Amino acid sequence: MSIHSGDAPQRRIRGLLRARPYFLAAAFCVVMATTAADALAQPVASLRVAGEVPTPLSLSAADIAALPRTTLTVTDDSGAKATYEGTPVVEILRRAGAPLGKELRGPKMTLCVVAGASDGYHVVFALAEFDPSFTDQVIILADRRDGQPLNAREGPLRIIVPGDKRHGRWARGVTTLTVLNAR
Numbered sequence: 499m500s501i502h503s504g505d506a507p508q509r510r511i512r513g514l515l516r517a518r519p520y521f522l523a524a525a526f527c528v529v530m531a532t533t534a535a536d537a538l539a540q541p542v543a544s545l546r547v548a549g550e551v552p553t554p555l556s557l558s559a560a561d562i563a564a565l566p567r568t569t570l571t572v573t574d575d576s577g578a579k580a581t582y583e584g585t586p587v588v589e590i591l592r593r594a595g596a597p598l599g600k601e602l603r604g605p606k607m608t609l610c611v612v613a614g615a616s617d618g619y620h621v622v623f624a625l626a627e628f629d630p631s632f633t634d635q636v637i638i639l640a641d642r643r644d645g646q647p648l649n650a651r652e653g654p655l656r657i658i659v660p661g662d663k664r665h666g667r668w669a670r671g672v673t674t675l676t677v678l679n680a681r
C-alpha cells in the first residue's frame with residue numbers, strides 16, 4: 499500500500515477518523531438492536547409474586563431453577579403421557595411469606611392465589627390447595643417437559659395441577675401469582 503500523503507486510501511482513512519463519532523453511534527445502535535431482538539426471541543422466565551404477602555418476589559428463571567424440584571408424570575389435554583419438572587408452587591409462596599401449615603386458619607382460609615399468564619388468561623386456587631398440611635396433591639410450576647425446557651406455546655412456566663381432570667387451570671405462560679383474600 500502507498501504511504502504518500504493525499505492519495506486515495508489515506509484520504510479515506512482520514513475521512514473515517516473524522517466520522518468516528520458516527521461509527522460509534524452506529525455500532526451502539528447495532529448492539530442495542532441485537533440485544534432487544536434477543537430479548538424478544540428468547541423470553542426469559544420470570545415470575546412476580548404479589549398481593550397480600552409480606553415479601554413480594556420477582557424471580558428469574560435461575561431463581562426458580564434453584565428451588566426444590568419435583569417431577570410429575572401426568573396425562574396432558576391431548577391424552578398423551580408427559581413428565582413435567584419444576585418447583586412446587588408452595589415453595590414459591592413460602593418464600594413470599596404466605597401463611598401455611600398452622601398459620602393457615604381463620605380469616606386466612608379465604609386467601610386465594612390468582613395465576614396470570616402472558617396471554618391474559620387467569621386461573622384461581624385457594625391457598626390451601628398448595629399446602630401440604632391440607633393435601634397430598636402437589637401443584638407445580640413447571641419449566642421442563644420430557645427433559646426439555648417448555649416450548650414457546652406453553653412456557654417458559656406452566657402450572658400443572660395433577661388432580662384436576664379438566665386442564666383449564668394448567669395455565670401456560672404464567673408470569674404472576676397474586677395472593678388475595680376473597681372476603
Ligand SMILES: Nc1nc2c(c(=O)[nH]1)N[C@H]1C(S)=C(S)[C@@H](COP(=O)(O)O)O[C@H]1N2
Pocket residue numbers: 574575576615616617619664665666667668669670671
Ligand atoms: N395461558 C393459557 N393457559 C391455558 C389456556 C389458555 O387459554 N391460556 N387454556 C387452558 C385450557 S382451557 C386447557 S383445556 C389447557 C389445554 O392444554 P394444552 O394447551 O396443553 O392443550 O390449557 C389451559 N391453559
Ligand SMILES: [Mo]
Pocket residue numbers: 665666
Ligand atoms: Mo379447556
